[in-house]
Amino acid sequence: MSSSESTNARTRTASWFSTPFFVIVLPVAVAALLYRLEPFKPVLLPVQLGRSTVAVPARNGHMQDGSERVGEGHLEGPEDLAYDAAARVVYTGCEDGWIKRVTVNDSVVDSAVEDWVNTGGRPLGLVLKPNGELIVADAEKGLLRVSSEKEIELLVDEFEGLKFKLTDGVDIADDGTIYFTDASHKYPVKDAVFDVLEGKPNGRFFSYNPATKKTTLLAQDLYFANGVAVSADQQFVVFCESVLMRCNKYFVLGPKTGTIEKFCDLPGMPDNIHYDGQGHYLIAMFTALSPELELAYRYPFIRKAFAMFTKYVGSLSISKNGGVLVVDLEGKPTAHYYDPKLALTSAIKIGNHIYAGSIFYPFVTRFDVEKYPALPTV
Ligand SMILES: *[C@@H]1O[C@H](CO)[C@@H](O)[C@H](O)[C@H]1NC(C)=O
Numbered sequence: 531m532s533s534s535e536s537t538n539a540r541t542r543t544a545s546w547f548s549t550p551f552f553v554i555v556l557p558v559a560v561a562a563l564l565y566r567l568e569p570f571k572p573v574l575l576p577v578q579l580g581r582s583t584v585a586v587p588a589r590n591g592h593m594q595d596g597s598e599r600v601g602e603g604h605l606e607g608p609e610d611l612a613y614d615a616a617a618r619v620v621y622t623g624c625e626d627g628w629i630k631r632v633t634v635n636d637s638v639v640d641s642a643v644e645d646w647v648n649t650g651g652r653p654l655g656l657v658l659k660p661n662g663e664l665i666v667a668d669a670e671k672g673l674l675r676v677s678s679e680k681e682i683e684l685l686v687d688e689f690e691g692l693k694f695k696l697t698d699g700v701d702i703a704d705d706g707t708i709y710f711t712d713a714s715h716k717y718p719v720k721d722a723v724f725d726v727l728e729g730k731p732n733g734r735f736f737s738y739n740p741a742t743k744k745t746t747l748l749a750q751d752l753y754f755a756n757g758v759a760v761s762a763d764q765q766f767v768v769f770c771e772s773v774l775m776r777c778n779k780y781f782v783l784g785p786k787t788g789t790i791e792k793f794c795d796l797p798g799m800p801d802n803i804h805y806d807g808q809g810h811y812l813i814a815m816f817t818a819l820s821p822e823l824e825l826a827y828r829y830p831f832i833r834k835a836f837a838m839f840t841k842y843v844g845s846l847s848i849s850k851n852g853g854v855l856v857v858d859l860e861g862k863p864t865a866h867y868y869d870p871k872l873a874l875t876s877a878i879k880i881g882n883h884i885y886a887g888s889i890f891y892p893f894v895t896r897f898d899v900e901k902y903p904a905l906p907t908v
Pocket of ligand 1: 617618633634635640641642
């Protein structure tokens with residue numbers, strides 16, 4: 531073949547590949563086939579849509595202005611935070627299995643990070659007992675107790691034969707009862723996004739009695755059961771469902787014992803919730819309900835497409851305007867701090883600061899609410 535013939539052949543081949551068949555029809559056909567073959571089947575969600583407008587009387591939509599980074603580079607995805615006021619340290623659970631201790635100093639550059647104990651799993655929710663023990667909701671290991679001497683004890687990792695796959699949020703009542711969630715009995719923490727996209731209620735909410743070692747199922751069929759907080763008056767326990775963008779309360783004392791009522795609706799997907807000791811709960815959100823998310827909520831086929839993109843292409847970031855919603859003792863919102871690019875998973879109040887954890891960041895975020903307050907919205 532002469533060189534001009536081979537050039538012609540290449541040109542012909544190239545032009546053939548650029549025909550509508552190869553450029554449009556084939557990729558669409560392949561995508562359609564993959565879509566048909568994909569076994570992942572999201573279902574309709576039982577949510578009322580168009581309620582992205584949770585009324586909040588005060589807000590700061592630029593929470594990153596004035597935010598400081600604590601322990602940057604020494605913390606991999608610090609999810610939840612627990613504060614030891616006497617020692618002035620914050621405990622936080624990281625991606626690499628370490629529970630670390632971060633000192634609380636006036637200046638963030640003075641903060642030190644110490645490796646405390648490694649669970650060998652993925653520590654998420656944390657609560658500190660007055661005796662220095664830490665109760666840990668470890669996504670991979672289950673519910674753990676870590677003594678102040680750093681001995682780890684597994685308390686429970688299954689209920690009636692159904693293993694916890696994603697132990698997530700935890701709190702403890704004054705009487706010693708531990709309340710905790712398993713976000714999903716189906717998907718492990720690394721696949722949490724598929725649990726959310728599938729839209730099926732795989733979450734459970736439990737109590738654990740340390741005296742009898744008995745676990746009790748309090749609620750099931752929950753849509754990604756997440757943060758837990760015992761109420762200030764010990765009457766009820768709040769548990770959040772990320773996918774339904776709400777927190778409910780389960781009564782543990784009084785005439786309503788054993789019943790569930792709405793605590794609050796949220797403008798986004800909640801993670802951990804913590805009482806601030808001063809009449810307010812801080813609820814961290816990794817995203818607000820964005821228009822993309824609202825479409826995904828409405829149409830299972832969009833969630834399937836998101837899931838396939840995540841599976842075959844890479845992680846899809848649709849989180850936006852994450853932050854902290856502050857609510858009062860009745861669950862009524864009082865302030866909302868957020869930022870377009872922010873995604874938080876926990877928030878606690880120390881002095882004038884909100885300290886916030888996030889599985890997405892290598893640091894703890896610190897934010898001065900006196901200096902950068904939420905301003906009235908009307
Ligand atoms: C920071 O806080 C820790 C714990 O309270 C303390 O030991 C340390 O001296 C502080 N560092 C500075 C420079 O203040």
